[in-house]
Structure formats: C-alpha cells, structure tokens
Amino acid sequence: MNMKYKTVIVDDHPIVISGIAGLLSDLNDIEIVEKFESGIALLDYIEDNKVDLILMDIFLPVINGVDLCKTIKQKHPKIVILGMSSQSERSLVMQFIQNGGNGYILKNASFDEFKECIYKAIDGEIVFSEEVKTIISQPLSEDLERIPGLSRRERDIALLLSQGKSTQEIADDLFLSFLTVQTHRRNILQKYKMKNVAELIAFLLKNNMLN
Amino acid sequence: MNMKYKTVIVDDHPIVISGIAGLLSDLNDIEIVEKFESGIALLDYIEDNKVDLILMDIFLPVINGVDLCKTIKQKHPKIVILGMSSQSERSLVMQFIQNGGNGYILKNASFDEFKECIYKAIDGEIVFSEEVKTIISQPLSEDLERIPGLSRRERDIALLLSQGKSTQEIADDLFLSFLTVQTHRRNILQKYKMKNVAELIAFLLKNNMLN
DNA sequence: AAAAAAATACATTTTATCAGGTATTGACCT
DNA sequence: AGGTCAATACCTGATAAAATGTATTTTTTT
Structure with missing residues (x-):
C-alpha cells in the first residue's frame, strides 16, 4: 500500500x-x-x-x-x-x-x-x-556537581518545607524544638546562598536533591 | 574476538x-x-x-x-x-x-x-x-490534567517567586504596585489551595507549569 | 453586546520568616 | 586525642508574607 x-x-x-x-x-x-x-x-x-x-x-x-x-x-x-x-x-x-x-x-x-x-x-x-x-x-562534571549535599535532617526538613509546612509544624512533625528547625532552615538557606524558601525549593527540585 | x-x-x-x-x-x-x-x-x-x-x-x-x-x-x-x-x-x-x-x-x-x-x-x-x-x-488524562493553568501575569509572578524575589522586588521588576503583586500571589495560592509559596513552587515545578 | 476572566489597586491585622549571634552534645574520622 | 561536622537549642529585632475584604479597568470569550 x-x-x-x-x-x-x-x-x-x-x-x-x-x-x-x-x-x-x-x-x-x-x-x-x-x-x-x-x-x-x-x-x-x-x-x-x-x-x-x-x-x-x-x-x-x-x-x-x-x-x-x-x-x-x-x-x-x-x-x-x-x-x-x-x-x-x-x-x-x-x-x-x-x-x-x-x-x-x-x-x-x-x-x-x-x-x-x-x-x-x-x-x-x-x-x-x-x-x-x-x-x-552526562549531567556530570561541570553541569551541576560540586554542590554540597543536604544532611539527613536537612533533607527531611527541606521535604516538609516543600509540602508547605511551617517551621512550627515541622518541629511538631519531627519532635524537635521550633528553634532547632529554624536553625536547620537557616543553615540550608546559607549553604546554597538562597534568599528564601521558595528559591530553595526551586533549586532543590531542579537539581533532584529532594525525594 | x-x-x-x-x-x-x-x-x-x-x-x-x-x-x-x-x-x-x-x-x-x-x-x-x-x-x-x-x-x-x-x-x-x-x-x-x-x-x-x-x-x-x-x-x-x-x-x-x-x-x-x-x-x-x-x-x-x-x-x-x-x-x-x-x-x-x-x-x-x-x-x-x-x-x-x-x-x-x-x-x-x-x-x-x-x-x-x-x-x-x-x-x-x-x-x-x-x-x-x-x-x-501518556501522562495525560487522569495523571495530571484538570488543573487550571496560570494566567500570563500569574506565571510571570510565580517565576520570579521561584527565583527568590520578594513581593516588592517583583512589583519593581514588573512595574506594578506592591498591592497588585500581593493580590496575584494570593490568587495563585488560592487557586491551587497551597499553604505558602514554598509548596506552590514545588507543585508548579513538579507539574511543569513553570518555564 | 453581554458575560467572564484577568489584571490592576488599596488597607489592615496577624503570623511567619530572615538574619544576626551563641552554645552544647554526639558521631565520625584520622 | 583532637578536629570536623551534624544536630540540637536559645534569643531578638527587622522584615515579609498570609489572610481578609473590596473595587475598578481591561481583555478575552461567547
């Protein structure tokens, strides 16, 4: 045909x-x-x-x-x-x-x-x-490696942040002090030089660092 | 060989x-x-x-x-x-x-x-x-459709939010009133029933609604 | 031409975040 | 045994965001 x-x-x-x-x-x-x-x-x-x-x-x-x-x-x-x-x-x-x-x-x-x-x-x-x-x-080498990873705790907290949880809610979820969560959150932001959580989440998702 | x-x-x-x-x-x-x-x-x-x-x-x-x-x-x-x-x-x-x-x-x-x-x-x-x-x-049908899209302006604002910009910065970038940006931001959050910008960005990125 | 949707703008109150500094403890590595 | 890192916790002041309510204008669609 x-x-x-x-x-x-x-x-x-x-x-x-x-x-x-x-x-x-x-x-x-x-x-x-x-x-x-x-x-x-x-x-x-x-x-x-x-x-x-x-x-x-x-x-x-x-x-x-x-x-x-x-x-x-x-x-x-x-x-x-x-x-x-x-x-x-x-x-x-x-x-x-x-x-x-x-x-x-x-x-x-x-x-x-x-x-x-x-x-x-x-x-x-x-x-x-x-x-x-x-x-x-070959996403490797220059593209997007050389970035320090999140620690276990930091990843947990970042994940909850991406789910819209507030600092207090995360503290309750993980049985931590509000202040501890606040410190982790700040450390993460500083580590990647992000201005706020929104930018952080975008960064983490784009680099497959969540999940 | x-x-x-x-x-x-x-x-x-x-x-x-x-x-x-x-x-x-x-x-x-x-x-x-x-x-x-x-x-x-x-x-x-x-x-x-x-x-x-x-x-x-x-x-x-x-x-x-x-x-x-x-x-x-x-x-x-x-x-x-x-x-x-x-x-x-x-x-x-x-x-x-x-x-x-x-x-x-x-x-x-x-x-x-x-x-x-x-x-x-x-x-x-x-x-x-x-x-x-x-x-x-076939990501279509049930998987991730049926969600209303962002309007042009909303997408612009969501994109800037994902870049860590504050409401005031976005207003300046787009030559809008602070209050207008605030309204758009609220409308977007309400449309997808998101608790805050962090959750919103995660949602938008996962559904390829940004970029 | 009418209706709907999108974009614009204003005002206020409550709540949360961000940024600064500090400190203790345990785990891991060498 | 000393060093580094991760995790924990506390304090405070400035700033920003979230939640509400309302309203006008423009654009798009029907």
Missing part, C-alpha cells in the same frame, strides 16, 4: 523549514503535508486534517514547543512528535519528553541521524540524536 | 536475580560476572573490576537506584546502566534517566524486550520497555 506518513513541520525560521523539507523529500514514505511558522496555526490544522508525524522547533513564538506538544498529545496521543532545537539543555529535553514528546533532535544532526530518529520514532521508540544523548547522559 | 560484555545484576530479591541470570545466560555475548543484593557492595566491586553493563533494581535498601546510578556514572560514565522495577511511575523513570541511566525496563517485560533493550543500550541508545513507554508518553 502507498500509505505515506503525513508529516508537518513547525519552525519559525522559514529557512529551517525548507532545509528539513529538502532532507525529507528523499524519503519515499514520508509526505510533508504542511509547514507552519507558529503553533497556533498547527493546532487549527490538526483539528481538521490527519497527521501522523510532527517535527517541531522547541523555541516558537506565542506558545513554546513543550506546551504545544502537551496540548496536541492530549487530544491526539497517536501523533508522533519530535522536538528540535539548535542548542539545548538537559532539563528542556526531559521536559519535552515528559509532556509526551517522542524524541528530540538537535538541528546539527546529520541527515542519517534525522532519518534514523524519524523511523524509530514512528516505530514507537523514544529517540534522541547523538548530541542530545550526550547532553542527557 | 570473544569480548563479552561484563554484566552485573543488582537486586535485593534473590529470586529476581536468578530469573534475570537465567534469561541472560542464553545470550552469547553477555557474561554475568557478579550479582549483588545491595548497592554498597556494587560500588566496592566496580572500583576494582571492569564492568560494562549494570542491570539494577530501582528500589534497593540503604541507597536507592537513582542515587546509585548517579554515583556510578560520576566515576564511570562508560558503564551502561539499565534500571528495573516491578511497577513504576513517570517521574521516577525520568529521574533515573536524568541521573545518567541508559534505560528503564519493567520486570514484566518479555525476554525479547529485555534482550532488545540491552543490546540497544549497549549500542548507545536510551531505551524503555514497552510499558515504560506507555507510562511516560
């Missing part, structure tokens, strides 16, 4: 769109049915047209790629969505996948890499281009 | 260890060199012995799989580490990958799935067994 995968490209740089379109034109079973420069236009389109595969830039005007992906997957879980960007960082890639993305490709990937990722994604895999793999699997 | 992949299994259930060992014994190029019931023993072992592949349970006594993986990858980034568990949830899998894991397999996966995942992981891919893919790519 001649059922091509109906593919849509979304990127706010027309040059990139044509580049990708050129790359994909060689593939017999991929048919580019539309190209968009914004996510809103795409959302309208997929309501009325069958789409199998979407290649989208992550940095889009108005609505970003992560939210766009989330929105699409809610209504159309079967559409395969691959994210793209020129540069990237680990947390962004992970966020994209967590919101339903089927893979992530850096735009500097080779034609072969693009091709391979696309076919594997269609096949149900979750794919990353080489450089993305490097990014996500 | 006859270079087998030196493989280690870590699981606190001996029965599971022998089960996996049985599965893998059929594979010619995989050699199981050791089996451990705790992460500490594994850490000792890899200091003195060459290891290519580690299959580890995520739920381990003393040190959990995520931390264990992180620790190993810091010193030995080339070791391929696959996480396993009987049941799982999206956030745990993502955390494992973010900490250097090369893939995640649910223990109910078929022999073929295990085999395929292992070979692909050795080959440099990041792999998930079928059910894991389902879990991570």
Whole structure:
C-alpha cells in the first residue's frame, strides 16, 4: 500500500523549514503535508486534517514547543512528535519528553541521524540524536556537581518545607524544638546562598536533591 | 574476538536475580560476572573490576537506584546502566534517566524486550520497555490534567517567586504596585489551595507549569 | 453586546520568616 | 586525642508574607 506518513513541520525560521523539507523529500514514505511558522496555526490544522508525524522547533513564538506538544498529545496521543532545537539543555529535553514528546533532535544532526530518529520514532521508540544523548547522559562534571549535599535532617526538613509546612509544624512533625528547625532552615538557606524558601525549593527540585 | 560484555545484576530479591541470570545466560555475548543484593557492595566491586553493563533494581535498601546510578556514572560514565522495577511511575523513570541511566525496563517485560533493550543500550541508545513507554508518553488524562493553568501575569509572578524575589522586588521588576503583586500571589495560592509559596513552587515545578 | 476572566489597586491585622549571634552534645574520622 | 561536622537549642529585632475584604479597568470569550 502507498500509505505515506503525513508529516508537518513547525519552525519559525522559514529557512529551517525548507532545509528539513529538502532532507525529507528523499524519503519515499514520508509526505510533508504542511509547514507552519507558529503553533497556533498547527493546532487549527490538526483539528481538521490527519497527521501522523510532527517535527517541531522547541523555541516558537506565542506558545513554546513543550506546551504545544502537551496540548496536541492530549487530544491526539497517536501523533508522533519530535522536538528540535539548535542548542539545548538537559532539563528542556526531559521536559519535552515528559509532556509526551517522542524524541528530540538537535538541528546539527546529520541527515542519517534525522532519518534514523524519524523511523524509530514512528516505530514507537523514544529517540534522541547523538548530541542530545550526550547532553542527557552526562549531567556530570561541570553541569551541576560540586554542590554540597543536604544532611539527613536537612533533607527531611527541606521535604516538609516543600509540602508547605511551617517551621512550627515541622518541629511538631519531627519532635524537635521550633528553634532547632529554624536553625536547620537557616543553615540550608546559607549553604546554597538562597534568599528564601521558595528559591530553595526551586533549586532543590531542579537539581533532584529532594525525594 | 570473544569480548563479552561484563554484566552485573543488582537486586535485593534473590529470586529476581536468578530469573534475570537465567534469561541472560542464553545470550552469547553477555557474561554475568557478579550479582549483588545491595548497592554498597556494587560500588566496592566496580572500583576494582571492569564492568560494562549494570542491570539494577530501582528500589534497593540503604541507597536507592537513582542515587546509585548517579554515583556510578560520576566515576564511570562508560558503564551502561539499565534500571528495573516491578511497577513504576513517570517521574521516577525520568529521574533515573536524568541521573545518567541508559534505560528503564519493567520486570514484566518479555525476554525479547529485555534482550532488545540491552543490546540497544549497549549500542548507545536510551531505551524503555514497552510499558515504560506507555507510562511516560501518556501522562495525560487522569495523571495530571484538570488543573487550571496560570494566567500570563500569574506565571510571570510565580517565576520570579521561584527565583527568590520578594513581593516588592517583583512589583519593581514588573512595574506594578506592591498591592497588585500581593493580590496575584494570593490568587495563585488560592487557586491551587497551597499553604505558602514554598509548596506552590514545588507543585508548579513538579507539574511543569513553570518555564 | 453581554458575560467572564484577568489584571490592576488599596488597607489592615496577624503570623511567619530572615538574619544576626551563641552554645552544647554526639558521631565520625584520622 | 583532637578536629570536623551534624544536630540540637536559645534569643531578638527587622522584615515579609498570609489572610481578609473590596473595587475598578481591561481583555478575552461567547
């Protein structure tokens, strides 16, 4: 049968769109049915047209790629969505996948890499281009290590703080003095040079230091 | 050449260890060199012995799989580490990958799935067994939807809050009255029934509602 | 054009946090 | 045996946040 995968490209740089379109034109079973420069236009389109595969830039005007992906997957879980960007960082890639993305490709990937990722994604895999793999699997060294860890007690207290507990409530929970908890809390804030608990919680969660 | 992949299994259930060992014994190029019931023993072992592949349970006594993986990858980034568990949830899998894991397999996966995942992981891919893919790519419906979103302004303010800014600082940043920011802040807290900003930030980050 | 939602602004009271300094005890490491 | 770190506890003053209530204007949606 001649059922091509109906593919849509979304990127706010027309040059990139044509580049990708050129790359994909060689593939017999991929048919580019539309190209968009914004996510809103795409959302309208997929309501009325069958789409199998979407290649989208992550940095889009108005609505970003992560939210766009989330929105699409809610209504159309079967559409395969691959994210793209020129540069990237680990947390962004992970966020994209967590919101339903089927893979992530850096735009500097080779034609072969693009091709391979696309076919594997269609096949149900979750794919990353080489450089993305490097990014996500080497969070080590420079990225975010060298930060002193929380002590047991400090982690307990930080966890309760993230649950919205007040100093007094934490003291009651852990059978400690209000003043002890206050000291721990201050020590944690000082250790990471955070201005307040809100910033601290954001920091700890982003660095996987809670849980 | 006859270079087998030196493989280690870590699981606190001996029965599971022998089960996996049985599965893998059929594979010619995989050699199981050791089996451990705790992460500490594994850490000792890899200091003195060459290891290519580690299959580890995520739920381990003393040190959990995520931390264990992180620790190993810091010193030995080339070791391929696959996480396993009987049941799982999206956030745990993502955390494992973010900490250097090369893939995640649910223990109910078929022999073929295990085999395929292992070979692909050795080959440099990041792999998930079928059910894991389902879990991570369908966060929709029941999991975390039905929560009202932040308005633009609210998101701006929440973001600044997560950066440790005070109400006054936010007001200055956004050229708003102190009182306006105070109102927004209160509205956000009420909308999600959060006790304070710390809990709010934790909630927003966990649900990817910031950024 | 009407209704709903979002953004704006004000005022007050109570409660909690932040930042400063200090000190004792036990555990662990060498 | 001495040093370091973690955990515990206390005190106080300045500042900020939380809880309430109200109200106007703009924007968006229907």
